[in-house]
Amino acid sequence: MRSQDLPKPSWNLEYLMWLFTRLSAISIAVLAVIGFTAALIMGARTQMDLGTLLRWTFFPNPNHVLDSEIPDLAAGWTNGFWQIIQMLLVFFGATHGFNGLRVVVEDYSNPGFWQVALRGLIFLLWVFSTLIAVYVILGS
Amino acid sequence: MALNRKVGLLSGLRYRGGGPMLAWILHRVSGVGMIIFVTLHVLGSFLTQQMGSDLGITLNIIYESLYFQLFIFFCVIFHAVNGLRIIALDIWPRLIRYQKESTWLEWFIIVPVFGLAALIMIRRFLAG
Numbered sequence: 448m449r450s451q452d453l454p455k456p457s458w459n460l461e462y463l464m465w466l467f468t469r470l471s472a473i474s475i476a477v478l479a480v481i482g483f484t485a486a487l488i489m490g491a492r493t494q495m496d497l498g499t500l501l502r503w504t505f506f507p508n509p510n511h512v513l514d515s516e517i518p519d520l521a522a523g524w525t526n527g528f529w530q531i532i533q534m535l536l537v538f539f540g541a542t543h544g545f546n547g548l549r550v551v552v553e554d555y556s557n558p559g560f561w562q563v564a565l566r567g568l569i570f571l572l573w574v575f576s577t578l579i580a581v582y583v584i585l586g587s
Numbered sequence: 588m589a590l591n592r593k594v595g596l597l598s599g600l601r602y603r604g605g606g607p608m609l610a611w612i613l614h615r616v617s618g619v620g621m622i623i624f625v626t627l628h629v630l631g632s633f634l635t636q637q638m639g640s641d642l643g644i645t646l647n648i649i650y651e652s653l654y655f656q657l658f659i660f661f662c663v664i665f666h667a668v669n670g671l672r673i674i675a676l677d678i679w680p681r682l683i684r685y686q687k688e689s690t691w692l693e694w695f696i697i698v699p700v701f702g703l704a705a706l707i708m709i710r711r712f713l714a715g
Contacts, residue, residue: 469677472670497707498656505663544625547618579629 464546471539478536482507489523507532510587530584537580545573606690614669617662624650624659653712657705664701668693 456462483504491500495515502511509525517524549569556562602608627650634643649655672693676682682689 469674472674476667476671496711497704498711501660501704540625544618544622548622551615551619576626576629579633 464550468543468546471543474539475536475543478532478539479504482532486512490517506536508584508587525587533584534581537577537584541573541577541580545569545576605687607686610669610672610690610693613665614673617666617669620658620662621666624655624662653708656708660704660708661701664697664704668696 483500486495486500486503486507491503494517495503495512499512499515507529509520509529512520512524549566552565552569553562556565604611627646631643631646631650634640635647636643650659672689676686676689
């Protein structure tokens with residue numbers, strides 16, 4: 448096979464979001480493994496069912512493990528560390544998800560007014576869902 | 588919205604892309620599935636906790652049902668494993684030669700992980 452020079456990437460939105468999609472995917476996987484492992488270390492194996500453990504894994508919010516046999520949520524399950532993990536998960540998850548939705552929508556629509564309008568709608572959904580999530584995280 | 592494509596729907600359906608095409612379609616479906624799940628969850632919790640509305644309780648019942656949970660767990664596990672496969676092929680482009688084999692490999696991971704979790708969820712559901 449002949450070797451071929453890679454084209455120089457141009458730093459436009461599409462390339463940046465392509466890169467962000469990969470990096471955020473790896474970040475979410477790492478954050479999920481952190482939550483999953485920490486929950487098991489803190490005694491999840493005997494204190495909760497699989498569904499509750501998975502709820503905690505993908506959003507380590509104390510409200511997600513209320514329905515379990517944890518004796519004291521204040522001991523390890525509710526603190527600033529988990530709030531930071533939740534914020535990171537929301538930022539990476541919401542941005543990755545709504546950008547993915549934008550890609551799918553633009554794949555099935557033609558350039559023009561409606562595509563711009565849908566783009567704007569998705570942008571607003573992204574802003575609002577992130578703000579609601581921050582409100583939830585700080586309030587719990 | 589009219590689709591300005593050179594390929595019609597019928598010939599699109601007849602296209603035999605095999606494993607990689609199935610993975611591409613399922614990646615989209617599972618991604619949109621997760622967006623729907625999270626949106627239902629946020630809306631349901633918001634309406635229940637802030638407004639005490641019946642609609643919120645209806646939404647909670649929908650996404651807490653066994654079928655929806657099984658669907659969403661499949662979405663999560665498929666999207667995660669397939670996404671990592673895509674990243675691996677992006678980092679080592681020479682592996683694209685083995686794209687078809689990589690989609691088989693991912694099912695070897697997805698089927699046991701999903702099957703085991705589904706078994707536990709269904710058994711728990713049947714036990715009440």
